[in-house]
Amino acid sequence: MRRVIIGTATCGVAAGAQRVLARALTLAEGGGLEVVEAGCVGVCYDEPLVEYINDLGERRLYGKVTPPLLDRILAQGDEPDPALARHLIRVNDGPDRDGVFAHQARIVLRRCGIVDPGSIDAYLEADGFKALEKALGMDPQAVIQTVLDSGLRGRGGGGFPTGRKWGFTAAQPSPHKYVICNADEGDPGAFMDRSVLEGDPFAVLEGMIICGWAVGADKGVIYCRAEYPKALVRLDAAIKQARARGYLGEDILGSGLSFDVYVKEGAGAFVCGEETALIASIEGKRGMPRFRPPFPAVSGLHGKPTNINNVETLANIPWIIQNGAAAYAAMGTEKSKGTKVFALAGRIKRGGLVEVPMGMSIRQLVEEVGGGVPEGHTFKAVQMGGPSGGCIPATMADLPIDYEHITQTGAIMGSGGVVVMDDSTCMVDVARYFLSFTQAESCGKCTFCRLGTKRMLEILERITEGKGKHGDVERLLALGQQIQSASLCGLGQTAANPVLTTIKYFREEYDAHIHDHRCPAKSCASLVIYRIAEENCTGCTLCAKACPVDAIEGERKIAHVIDEQACIRCGKCVTVCPTGVVMKL
Amino acid sequence: MTDAVQAVLEGYPQARRDALIPILQAVQAKEGYLSTEAVIAVGQHLKLPTSKIYGVATFYNQFRLTPPGRHHVQVCRGTACHVKGSAAVLSGIQRALKIEPDQTSKDGEYSLEVVACIGACGLAPVVAIDGAFFGDVKAEDAAALLARAREMEVGDE
Numbered sequence: 001m002r003r004v005i006i007g008t009a010t011c012g013v014a015a016g017a018q019r020v021l022a023r024a025l026t027l028a029e030g031g032g033l034e035v036v037e038a039g040c041v042g043v044c045y046d047e048p049l050v051e052y053i054n055d056l057g058e059r060r061l062y063g064k065v066t067p068p069l070l071d072r073i074l075a076q077g078d079e080p081d082p083a084l085a086r087h088l089i090r091v092n093d094g095p096d097r098d099g100v101f102a103h104q105a106r107i108v109l110r111r112c113g114i115v116d117p118g119s120i121d122a123y124l125e126a127d128g129f130k131a132l133e134k135a136l137g138m139d140p141q142a143v144i145q146t147v148l149d150s151g152l153r154g155r156g157g158g159g160f161p162t163g164r165k166w167g168f169t170a171a172q173p174s175p176h177k178y179v180i181c182n183a184d185e186g187d188p189g190a191f192m193d194r195s196v197l198e199g200d201p202f203a204v205l206e207g208m209i210i211c212g213w214a215v216g217a218d219k220g221v222i223y224c225r226a227e228y229p230k231a232l233v234r235l236d237a238a239i240k241q242a243r244a245r246g247y248l249g250e251d252i253l254g255s256g257l258s259f260d261v262y263v264k265e266g267a268g269a270f271v272c273g274e275e276t277a278l279i280a281s282i283e284g285k286r287g288m289p290r291f292r293p294p295f296p297a298v299s300g301l302h303g304k305p306t307n308i309n310n311v312e313t314l315a316n317i318p319w320i321i322q323n324g325a326a327a328y329a330a331m332g333t334e335k336s337k338g339t340k341v342f343a344l345a346g347r348i349k350r351g352g353l354v355e356v357p358m359g360m361s362i363r364q365l366v367e368e369v370g371g372g373v374p375e376g377h378t379f380k381a382v383q384m385g386g387p388s389g390g391c392i393p394a395t396m397a398d399l400p401i402d403y404e405h406i407t408q409t410g411a412i413m414g415s416g417g418v419v420v421m422d423d424s425t426c427m428v429d430v431a432r433y434f435l436s437f438t439q440a441e442s443c444g445k446c447t448f449c450r451l452g453t454k455r456m457l458e459i460l461e462r463i464t465e466g467k468g469k470h471g472d473v474e475r476l477l478a479l480g481q482q483i484q485s486a487s488l489c490g491l492g493q494t495a496a497n498p499v500l501t502t503i504k505y506f507r508e509e510y511d512a513h514i515h516d517h518r519c520p521a522k523s524c525a526s527l528v529i530y531r532i533a534e535e536n537c538t539g540c541t542l543c544a545k546a547c548p549v550d551a552i553e554g555e556r557k558i559a560h561v562i563d564e565q566a567c568i569r570c571g572k573c574v575t576v577c578p579t580g581v582v583m584k585l
Numbered sequence: 586m587t588d589a590v591q592a593v594l595e596g597y598p599q600a601r602r603d604a605l606i607p608i609l610q611a612v613q614a615k616e617g618y619l620s621t622e623a624v625i626a627v628g629q630h631l632k633l634p635t636s637k638i639y640g641v642a643t644f645y646n647q648f649r650l651t652p653p654g655r656h657h658v659q660v661c662r663g664t665a666c667h668v669k670g671s672a673a674v675l676s677g678i679q680r681a682l683k684i685e686p687d688q689t690s691k692d693g694e695y696s697l698e699v700v701a702c703i704g705a706c707g708l709a710p711v712v713a714i715d716g717a718f719f720g721d722v723k724a725e726d727a728a729a730l731l732a733r734a735r736e737m738e739v740g741d742e
Binding site: 264345419437571 | 601602603604605606607609610640641644645646647648662663664665666667668669673676677680700701702703704705706707708709711716718719720723724725
């Protein structure tokens with residue numbers, strides 16, 4: 001029977017997948033067509049995505065599909081319609097139009113966008129729970145050894161060896177232990193965990209159950225952000241089905257393991273990504289970190305030994321158990337094994353989710369996988385690791401991506417958010433942006449983080465407003481170091497990274513703002529002047545009509561003039577001008 | 586205490602402290618915000634001082650202590666959205682609605698919220714109205730988008 005698989009993850013829905021799905025369901029009423037909802041294959045720039053499988057079993061992936069286009073896709077029968085070539089991304093597993101898949105090695109994302117995440121039968125058909133069966137036949141210690149040998153390191157950003165972490169919890173003699181899946185993906189610009197939870201929730205559950213067996217835990221908690229409603233729905237459905245089939249609950253598959261999982265909805269606090277803050281939040285308190293030791297492995301949730309892993313880490317586990325540690329360790333670099341999922345976003349042509357072997361260069365990731373920056377712009381930097389990370393300049397883009405090399409630059413690997421920046425991005429503004437985020441999210445426990453981030457933000461704000469003072473850069477450096485050394489948790493210790501790295505690599509932009517009152521990227525509104533090249537203005541009046549504050553004067557067919565005092569620098573005149581004579585200076 | 590709050594609390598008999606956040610989430614889902622009466626009622630139910638409840642409710646970004654508008658507008662200010670101009674989108678929406686983030690318009694139609702990251706970075710900049718996502722939004726589209734949302738009474742997803 002013919003099938004259509006429609007990507008209805010959050011990104012697909014935002015692009016209009018719901019209308020395509022509705023159309024497909026209407027067409028399926030006539031029979032002869034199966035409609036499957038799936039997660040996201042990662043080609044976010046071409047959403048909504050539809051994979052069409054004809055009677056011969058040939059799979060064709062189409063991008064930017066609208067309801068009328070779906071009709072045409074389905075009308076083509078077994079012979080491809082040449083008029084649809086523009087939308088065709090790839091046929092079967094062959095090379096794809098844009099070369100996005102060519103450099104990828106998909107372990108965590110192997111089922112995303114392909115297998116129905118809402119059906120345990122579809123998961124079982126796609127080798128689901130095979131790893132669990134295998135693990136339950138192994139000694140828990142042997143499971144831990146396999147994870148250790150694979151070289152897997154914490155994918156939430158810390159990079160701590162997962163096998164060692166499991167060993168700590170396993171060594172505790174307690175009848176009750178917890179496994180927590182950290183799905184509080186708070187880094188702005190990152191959506192790896194969301195896509196995995198929406199696209200393959202059973203794999204995360206399977207990873208948790210295997211972990212439960214290995215460390216001797218009886219309860220699992222998934223702490224997932226409330227901002228991810230679709231992920232929460234799919235997790236809930238997956239847990240119910242797994243329970244009904246005996247993969248969760250008492251005596252799982254006759255092994256004697258009793259393990260159950262429930263979901264705890266986060267309430268929006270970035271600091272809750274930190275282990276001890278996350279535990280406080282699950283216990284119903286303000287999500288504030290506490291001093292370690294004791295580490296959660298000794299005294300965690302409700303005082304019991306607790307192992308906490310990130311979504312992506314856990315999603316790697318079933319593959320490692322099934323294929324062996326050596327197969328995983330064969331990928332990547334000496335100290336960073338396996339693959340990493342990255343969320344490519346920002347000033348890039350093909351934004352989306354990709355999974356590549358560790359050790360790929362930043363340049364290859366940005367230019368070959370992501371297609372580079374938009375036409376007419378130059379690649380300037382990547383921001384890795386979100387608010388805790390830093391900006392790596394294009395001149396260093398040949399560095400291989402692994403934990404050690406990225407840390408050396410002053411950035412961090414982080415959870416996988418890669419925001420690409422080009423010549424239109426102001427680095428001082430980026431630093432200000434991140435500081436405004438960490439300042440707002442600081443829980444307030446440590447003085448330096450609470451007050452230091454505020455002072456840094458004030459300095460950055462005045463610099464971007466053209467009111468910077470001599471010595472501001474030095475003040476930022478001093479404050480940054482103080483916050484780093486006097487904060488309890490990762491949020492404070494890394495809060496200054498975006499500022500320190502942009503000063504290190506883009507000092508001239510700071511100087512231009514402070515000393516010349518100029519924003520080289522023409523991005524900081526206070527430092528930009530809009531002016532009409534009067535000799536070329538046709539006097540069409542469009543800009544004057546569009547101006548929300550009536551700051552543009554001029555008669556029809558006579559050159560217009562912008563009143564710089566009244567102008568609020570919203571940029572509307574630039575967008576509406578048909579002849580492109582409104583300039584940003 | 587309203588019937589809605591009563592119904593939520595009845596769903597958590599003999600609840601302990603760790604049920605606090607789920608209870609507050611359920612109350613907000615029903616009533617749109619956490620009223621003073623609701624906070625007091627939750628405190629009595631869990632035998633916790635109101636100050637503790639208030640401490641938790643103000644710590645997390647999700648909780649609102651004022652009623653939202655009939656249409657709730659969320660502007661994503663994640664990194665990808667920022668680099669692609671979400672600051673201009675936000676000020677466009679602020680101009681169109683004449684309110685600041687965390688405020689509700691005088692006619693009670695719209696409330697505005699800034700969110701850290703919706704996770705749809707591939708479509709930045711993103712705006713969500715009543716839970717429906719709109720991608721690739723431009724500052725000049727803001728007013729049209731709001732008008733459309735009002736007409737459609739957006740409900741899918």
